[in-house]
Amino acid sequence: MKPGRAYLQKLGGPGLTLMALALLATFPLYASVYSMTLLTDILMFVVLALSWALFSAPTGYISLAPAAFFGVGIYTSAILGRQWPLLLTIALGGAISFCLALLVGALTLRLKGIYFAMFTFGLVELIKHFWLWFEIRFTGTRGRFVAVVDQQTIYFTMLASFVLLLLTTHLIRRSRWGLALRSIGECEEAAAHIGVNVNALKTITFAISAIFMGAAGAIIATRWTYVDPYIAFNPLYSFMAVLMALFGGMGHPYGPVLGAAIFAYLEEVLLTRFPYYYMLIFGVVLIITVLYLPEGLIGLMMRIRRRVVGGPDAPA
Amino acid sequence: MVTTIIEVVITGLLMGGLYALIAVGLSLQYGVARILNISHGEFIMLGGLTTWSLYTALGVNPLLSLAICGPLAFALGFVIHRTLFKRLLDTAASPGVFESNSMLAAFGLMFIIQNVALIAWGSEIRGYSYLTTPVHFLGTLFGANRLLTFGMALLIGLVFYLFLNLTRTGKAIRAAAQDPTTAGLMGVNINHMLALCFGLGAAMAGVGGVLISMCYPVHGVMGLEYTVIAIIVVVLGGLGSIPGSFMGGFILGLVGSIVTFLEPGLALVAYYVIFILLLLIRPTGLLGR
Amino acid sequence: MPLLEGKGVTRYFGGLAAVQHVDFYVDPGEIVGLIGPNGAGKTTLFNLISGALVPQSGTIRLKGENITGLKPHVICHKGIARTFQLVRVFPNMSVLENVLMGVLFGKPDGYDRKQARKDAEKWLDFVGLSAVKDWPARSLTLVNQKRLEVARALATGPELLLLDELMAGLNPTEVAQTMELVCRIREQGITIFMVEHVMKAIMGICDRIMVLHHGEKIAEGTPQEIANNRTVIEVYLGE
Incomplete structure (x- = not known):
């Protein structure tokens, strides 16, 4: 990394982040209920995209499983939300997702990247169909009603899980753990031969990223009042997480945050009125991103800033 | 009892023929062009809905639709490869990067095709009845349309198999699948071959969609389920193997019909369990190298 | 023995x-x-x-x-390091980071960040790549990528290379x-x-x-x- 850029980040990074967080924390004091629920939605997608990027950005393994862990969280809330305190339910949603991801990761992260993608792609469908069958057969219900929590509590718990996730991402990226994850994405074979326990590292990181997806599901379920397997295990949430992270750019933690914020807002504006057009735009942006924006919006912004600020356009 | 068993087995085989046909297309796209085409099911959906429109609005015989939808899907696939995937191929740093990027681009395609179709056809479930006269067969009853689609699936699979093994183009495709670099040196126009393969894969899906619409209702969001099934069949049979795809299709069709008979609602779960076991034990497929 | x-x-x-x-x-x-x-x-x-x-x-x-x-990483911890027939550096990491990977992960026990960096720089110096330590590894010539692989392998502290x-x-x-480099490696007591x-x-x-x-x-x-x-x-x- 060039010294100039590092300096700029040191100056701008933590200060701006703290300011933004302070703004977010005091938001309910002066904002309308509508904008608070909108922001909760945006934060939910931010958590999904950022936790996806936590594992997939450095390693290059494309996971299409976020919707599975998200759904596990939703059902944890749906089943336990009436008896258990909210925080415990959320923690349990994260914990169950963690265990499921540990199992899935241990089984499939030995496979080549494309097989892993295929596997996770089907995982959501598997859980959905299995759960649908299970519910109808053993509990005699198709869907469930969820204990409702007030908007402000939902907002703050979502914000808290976002802050925790941001912190986790930051700590992992800065540590030798983060370096090892990157080495897996660069050349997994070489990483293994210089002493990195690649399978263990991939599995545990995958599982940690699932905690946040599960937690996000457990929190947001309390606002949906009614869920069934089709609502909870909707593969769209996987695709959203992937697109948002890619579109925002994965070279920096703020990339997925930016991508998720933009798309979550677009969804709010477009989805109810023009659902098909929204999804159409979604597809077009995905293709444009893959074709022309390999480093996403954040990469584009960095490139523009480098050009404006000047200096050699050296590969960093 | 015996009749029930025969019925379950035949139902499975009939379904398996369709599964095989759509899997052959995906297998070709991934086996040769290295594109895990997540939008495969959308071409099936397009074939089905187009056939429905032609039949209900103009009275076009679904068999004739085969000859319309096949070439149309081919052209669409060919052009998509020439514009989108060729660019990805040219810019990718490594084969692994291309596989990831092309899969993501295929996701984009999935959203585009699906929602264009939803805008054009709406989200209603569309069906028509065609050749539903019952046929007696070994003491069981089957719609003539089911038998016809099965026969067509086998026929198309066979023609395609002969095409790959006997014609010059077919041999070039197989050469490109084995070793793109050498095939390129031997004078095979690789970009042309890859686009051809992607187009042929799309054509298989389109034709599969026509056949599916003869027996089952079709709708705008049906694609994903068929994509999942095609992926499972391909992994089951081994990538790039046509006999493998047919074997995989029949196995999956049989498992599906047996499980549906025993415990309706678990068919997809059973498919998936097979898929997991296979990936873990033998990721190259049952007939793979 | x-x-x-x-x-x-x-x-x-x-x-x-x-x-x-x-x-x-x-x-x-x-x-x-x-x-x-x-x-x-x-x-x-x-x-x-x-x-x-x-x-x-x-x-x-x-x-x-x-x-x-x-497993490969266990064998590395036990003291066998290797290079590859077709070079396998970490292309988008800096030259120093490549070697740092070897220092940080070559042995299972703990490390000290400052000491690790010093060790990595020592091995870069040993193979003659100190001048390009901040370059991304992909920008090196073939011979230098090979030297980098050697430095990375040496950084894991092997007895056998x-x-x-x-x-x-x-x-x-x-x-x-x-x-000449191979002979110097042997002089370090590495087989x-x-x-x-x-x-x-x-x-x-x-x-x-x-x-x-x-x-x-x-x-x-x-x-x-x-x-x-x-x-x-x-x-x-x-x-």
Whole structure:
């Protein structure tokens, strides 16, 4: 990394982040209920995209499983939300997702990247169909009603899980753990031969990223009042997480945050009125991103800033 | 009892023929062009809905639709490869990067095709009845349309198999699948071959969609389920193997019909369990190298 | 006791024997060469030793300890490092980060960040890449990428270093420099087992040479003995 850029980040990074967080924390004091629920939605997608990027950005393994862990969280809330305190339910949603991801990761992260993608792609469908069958057969219900929590509590718990996730991402990226994850994405074979326990590292990181997806599901379920397997295990949430992270750019933690914020807002504006057009735009942006924006919006912004600020356009 | 068993087995085989046909297309796209085409099911959906429109609005015989939808899907696939995937191929740093990027681009395609179709056809479930006269067969009853689609699936699979093994183009495709670099040196126009393969894969899906619409209702969001099934069949049979795809299709069709008979609602779960076991034990497929 | 010892090591691919009942040993402080025509099983043997592949039969011992079938990272921790036939640097990491990876992960126990950086810089200096330590590894020339791989392997603190065709693709000057590098590595007390096609290099620096052909060991001896061995000459001329 060039010294100039590092300096700029040191100056701008933590200060701006703290300011933004302070703004977010005091938001309910002066904002309308509508904008608070909108922001909760945006934060939910931010958590999904950022936790996806936590594992997939450095390693290059494309996971299409976020919707599975998200759904596990939703059902944890749906089943336990009436008896258990909210925080415990959320923690349990994260914990169950963690265990499921540990199992899935241990089984499939030995496979080549494309097989892993295929596997996770089907995982959501598997859980959905299995759960649908299970519910109808053993509990005699198709869907469930969820204990409702007030908007402000939902907002703050979502914000808290976002802050925790941001912190986790930051700590992992800065540590030798983060370096090892990157080495897996660069050349997994070489990483293994210089002493990195690649399978263990991939599995545990995958599982940690699932905690946040599960937690996000457990929190947001309390606002949906009614869920069934089709609502909870909707593969769209996987695709959203992937697109948002890619579109925002994965070279920096703020990339997925930016991508998720933009798309979550677009969804709010477009989805109810023009659902098909929204999804159409979604597809077009995905293709444009893959074709022309390999480093996403954040990469584009960095490139523009480098050009404006000047200096050699050296590969960093 | 015996009749029930025969019925379950035949139902499975009939379904398996369709599964095989759509899997052959995906297998070709991934086996040769290295594109895990997540939008495969959308071409099936397009074939089905187009056939429905032609039949209900103009009275076009679904068999004739085969000859319309096949070439149309081919052209669409060919052009998509020439514009989108060729660019990805040219810019990718490594084969692994291309596989990831092309899969993501295929996701984009999935959203585009699906929602264009939803805008054009709406989200209603569309069906028509065609050749539903019952046929007696070994003491069981089957719609003539089911038998016809099965026969067509086998026929198309066979023609395609002969095409790959006997014609010059077919041999070039197989050469490109084995070793793109050498095939390129031997004078095979690789970009042309890859686009051809992607187009042929799309054509298989389109034709599969026509056949599916003869027996089952079709709708705008049906694609994903068929994509999942095609992926499972391909992994089951081994990538790039046509006999493998047919074997995989029949196995999956049989498992599906047996499980549906025993415990309706678990068919997809059973498919998936097979898929997991296979990936873990033998990721190259049952007939793979 | 030999540092590394293999007995009856065998690996098939499909029905084809890539390595078949091969016995070998490497004594501490030696430079041992492994030669043979293309497809003789040299790289496969290295993959078996380093844990990338598991042998179907036979045992491999490091200082008497059975290491057969252990995972690559465990074998690295036990003291065997390697380079690759086709260079496998981490292309988008800086040169320093590449070597730092070796220091940080080469041994299972803890580390001190400052000390790790110093160690990495020491190894970069050793292979002569200090000047480009902040460059991304992908921007290096082939010979420098190979040196980087060596530095990264050395940074894991190995007792035995496996070098897979280190000289392939280098020009004569670079080959001479690399030969000198290999000798300096040995002076550090590190034992070397190397696959090589460049005959001048292997004859010049090896204490002992092993010849593989069709997965079997057909000869073993000093460079002088190998150069005069009838079977070896036939194998090479018969190609």
